[in-house]
Amino acid sequence: MKLSTFRKAAVGVAAAFMMTASAGAALAQQKITIMPGAWSGNTIDFLRQQIKPWEEKNNTKVEILNVPNNGTEILAIMQQNLAAENSDIDINAMDVVWQGMLERYAVDMKQFFTPEEIAKYTPATISLNTIKDRLIAVPFYGDVGLFYYRTDLLKKYGFNEPPKTWAEVKEMSDKVQAGERAAGNANFWGFVYPGSVYEGFATDLVEWISSYGGGTWVDKDGNVTANNPQSKAALEELTSWVGKTVPPGVTSYIIDDARGAFQSGNYLFMRNWPYAYAAMQAEGSAVKDKFAVTAIPHGPDGKSASGLGGWQLWISKFSKNQKLAADLIKFINSPENQKDRMLKLARLPGYPELLNDADILKTYPWVEMVKNFDLVARPSGSTGTKYSQVSNAALKAVNDMMTGRAKVPERLEQLDKELNRIKGRGW
């Protein structure tokens, strides 16, 4: 008696589980799934709102997946999905350096976009995303490296202009940091940036060394150039700030951590992307109207160079709804939506004509300055499918220097060897 009840119960529970297990997969309706990038701030929530009219019009549900706010991890998960030929994901994000690694999984956008539609985007980004004559992605938003500074504090300590060189950054940081700490704020630091071992920091690194005239690890022809006197000087100087001008915790900060730190009011300078401007100007922000942006500082022999960033959208060749997905991308990138994202989130539009928009220039006076920036790109063009390895090797080397595990000259020499080992017979 007891036995049969036990058995029935066991069989029942088992059957119930197996049924739920199979039912889970069969919920699909008309649906587009987006795997987003490391879009800090509330870009994803904002995008969800923007997409709503399109969802209603097309009777389609758009799902934006939850991903870590970390480009390196997103790439790992994305590659995993592509290797699995996962047809559940229609639209993927692409960092400005991933083209070489992902192109064979992307469909040609020229099937869905007319030449007129394509011509509206910045020509440079279109050529960046054109591989073997195929347009593999279209820009979602652009990014350039900005140097944030506290206007109120510089004024308080008698500096009338923002710093132009790294030496001035150091000088101002030392003075303000000492002053603020003496005034009782023990947590005050001079400078903060996203220093974690991940792709978000790789742009800062090429800004650092190229602002000293030290190149970008690997040059356009694919030669390893990591170990040179200028990059050595840049890294000697900037990594020595950790623990003095820069908080020691910086080696685990991702972009949004740096933004959060600066927004707390305890930092004088920050390197970040434009989105931080909108986030920190929001109501309730402790630094609202107390900061401004300028170009990335430079070293004694170099000139200021702003790191090129930004995200593209592309369609997976495994997607079963490619046409619908392309339509959604067009909607996402309608001039109104692009302008709205710029006004609310400071996500730079992919249409250059919008940079002349009066509303945008009024909200962000610095846009005029940004148009004239010299840009520096991470060495993804020359390293192709091996870019992840190159970037990881450089990031680890700099991390070793920042945490004091290794001396700059020796570690740089070692990095040069490592990059050559990765290069092997060629990129």
Place this chain on the structure above:
Amino acid sequence: MILFKRAETLAATHARTAMLFLAPTFLVLAAVGLYPLSRTIWLSFTDANFFADDVRFVWFDNYLDLHANPDWWAALYNTVFFAVASVALQVVLGIAFAMVLNVNFAGRKFARAANLIPLVIALTVASQLWKWMYHDVFGVVNDALLRLGLIQDPVAWLNNPNTALWAIIAMSTWKFVPFVTLLVLASLQGIPKELYEAAEIDGAGPIARFIRITLPMLKSAIAVVVVFRMLDALRVFDIVYVMTGNSPATVTISMFARQQMIEFGLVGAGSAASVEIFLLIILGTMIYMRMLKVEDR
């Protein structure tokens, strides 16, 4: 004669039934264990990768590259250091705590129940929690040490290469001391009281009793626990992944292999690293099985 024949048939029937009963288990384990493993071994001799479809057989190139890669050796060092230090701490603290919980006192039930808590918390959850406790500005570890005057300035525990691995070891120790406590407690309860009484009559103090009776009686249990925990610690992934990510001061062999395979798309190279991890673990497993004396079952 008849009896003998019947016995023979019975043995044959038994063997057949046993095979039948074991078949489903074997089938599933072959699919989820042996097949993937053989595939990894095969791929480790090829240049399979995420970026191209054609696969070439490259003999031992991946293994040679692996051994030429300083990152692999650094990861191996981190992993072994982590395993040895955390297991040593777990065993020492586990024995101490088991001795305490073996004594009859009010609240013993509560303490034994509390002991189970770290054991059942998911490793990633626990790692997030400790990451928060180690936070350089808002972490409770810094706050407490500052209040007690043990440190002057906050420490970035997970960033500083001198403290990062130890911070992870402290977390892993917290998670697994209860396991050691549990197993040691079980064998403590098997030690006959008479042994202690006899020793007390002989005038042996508590320390002498611990060294002369308790430790020898626990020897086999401790040995098993050490190997069991070592096998787990050498495979560590979750904790480090959550707490320090790719930071070179703490990267482990499992993370190295995953990075090669998934992040860099180098399936062949990552497989070679995985095979070496497998060999390391199998070596440990053989020692473990020796201890369990499977043949005595």
Place this chain on the structure above:
Amino acid sequence: MIIRLLSRTAFYLILAVGLFYILFPFYWMIVNSLKPSAELFATPLSYWPRQLTLDNYRAVLADGSFVRSIFNSFVVAGGATILSLALSSMAAYALARYRFAGKQATLYIILGMSTFPQIAVLGGLFTLARALGIYNTYWALILSYMIFTLPFCVWVLTSFIKEIPDTLDEAATIDGASAWQILWKVIIPLAGPGLVATGLLSFINAWNEFLFALTLTADNQARTVPVAVALFSGQSEHELPWGKITAASTVVTVPVVLLALMFQKRIVEGLTSGAVKG
């Protein structure tokens, strides 16, 4: 006398320090999950919340994908446990009761498989899931979890079944029962406590698994709690998501802790026989 005093002091010292070490992180998780964010990010920290709020819990439970991951975890851990118990009770019965050639090798292989490093089978499981068309479904996880739940269950159940006197089997055999009937009608009911202990532990192990879940799932369809918690990125405008993380951690931990406390004796039994008895 002094020695007695010393050892009493040592006793209470170890007990106090040990309990503090074990319990404090758990306490800290709960307390932080109840703090408003202004208090969470104010130094010096408050060890007892000045103000209690359920905001973090509201935020976490309003997040559909997190709630879904809890459901997913239940299905995956439950499915893996039921399937391993079913398969392993048969295997364990054969191993505990019958003598046959190759029995030792069988035990070696089964036990050895439970120690396979996950990373060494990850790629193959991935291909397998893809070939079977179950990538990013519950089945991918249920099946891959067999590699650790199944050997564990076989191992522990074998020792439990061995403790059941075989006179009962013999009586049943004389009554003409088949091996299948004996297993189902005699052994399983008697091994009930063993099944519960084994099942609970394999459930907890499956519930906590991370690397397979990270690799074999793509989205909320099948993503389980450990992955959801590890990938937690508040994506919030003004603050680091620690309030939500601690709340989410509490939500997923409290049930498992309660389960463990309710079945304390069984779990201890299962753990000891899993590792040591052999």
